[in-house]
Amino acid sequence: MPLSLQIIETIEQLNEMAKLEEEIWGTAPIPLHQTLTVAKNGGLIIGAYESGKLVGFVYSFPGFRNGEVYLCSHMMGIAESFRDQGIGYRLKMKQAEEARRRGYQRIRWTYDPLQSRNGYLNVAKLGAAAVGYVENCYGEMNDALNGQLPSDRFIVEWRLDERPTGERSLATADVLKARRLVVLDADQRADGLLRPVLKDVDEKAAPLLLAAIPLDFPQLKERDLALALEWRLTTRALFQRLLMEGWIAASAWRRSGEPAMYYIWRWRNEWLPQKGEEE
Template structure:
């Protein structure tokens, strides 16, 4: 599929983005005066076009924290018929390229850690790190994707001085298959749905930790809302604890045919000093 990526900055382009945003989430889009102001003041808005039609976008603006200016990537959306075709990855890579060109050193954004598609893209393919967990980040949300559950979010950081692409090689395959490193399993119920099963393991000597989430959380939520809330609360409790104890989410792993994805957790003080090193 021929695809072109373009910087969005005109009123006409941003109106087209607003229309796509409304189509994807079913809610009122970011006002045009806001997106236009962002485009003119250090923000980066990129659109993906197929046959001249806007089918995806990423929307970001400057942020500031702890004395550092970074790019805050607030929203990325892909039209339903064009998902799972690598468009999100291409948009993020173009965003990183443009951010470097403009002098940004890092990009930060939030995502729901129970959305495995986003988790795999962000941590495994892009190489971002899950560094914070925010409970009910946006309060009550009424769109189809987020409704009926607390809007918990990972905050991820993508350092642009690291390798720009490629999936991280965090461990040998035998480590990823080691149940002794799994702190949260996905147990299968009689109806086929997955339930969270916490495991008490000795974490002190573990080279990494694995935590499962359902591969298709939206479907699970649609079939059993109470079970979806159970997953939300189980991952919230675990992920907050791990971050407090000095772990960070540094990768994601999935095996063909399995209905779960595993987050790979590593010790912050052992991982972060390696940033920017050549392999």
């Protein structure tokens, strides 16, 4: 049976979502009274079903900032055996379609900038942009994905009214030409793990910048926690500075066989139309 996407709104569906959430993260799920209230009051919860079984979901609710209501996409989860099959992309595109229909003009969410799978989906495939950074956003987290490191997050904005959604990235040839504009590279150690290496670049004259992260950060963290913390603190300082100076992470690039992914940074005023607001 092909995958189907459905709006989740009944108690039975929400209980099934809670079980999947617990299975994915190994922590207590969002309480049913909260998810049910969201579903009945302007929120949007979408499930991905395979043969009638819930295998993924995206959970979102209304947010408010600078006089504008937007959709805050708080959580997306995919069952382990169904990952890397494009389900996350389909859920997000369905979310955008339904959000437009309900009158939302943008979707915002957070994610760990060192998680390359999420990064590539968000800024390359979907066409969203990382426009802000929050240090230790959720404090100490004890789940398998976030444990032992500060829970730093990118703030992502997906504008539904001004730019069509869909994949955007530089061609490999263009990225290779731009290698001289790498501000953060990944140097492979003798044990195969990557360490962060900052580069000296004339940023003011650059049309774009490239910043590397490990392609498999969870594995790196498992093998060398001190190195993982070095990546966290190095990228934190760099990404916060770039955002403050007017850059945004507007896309990403990776190539088969390479152990790193590169964020592609653009000048914000050349990439996102301005609305007279401050992030």
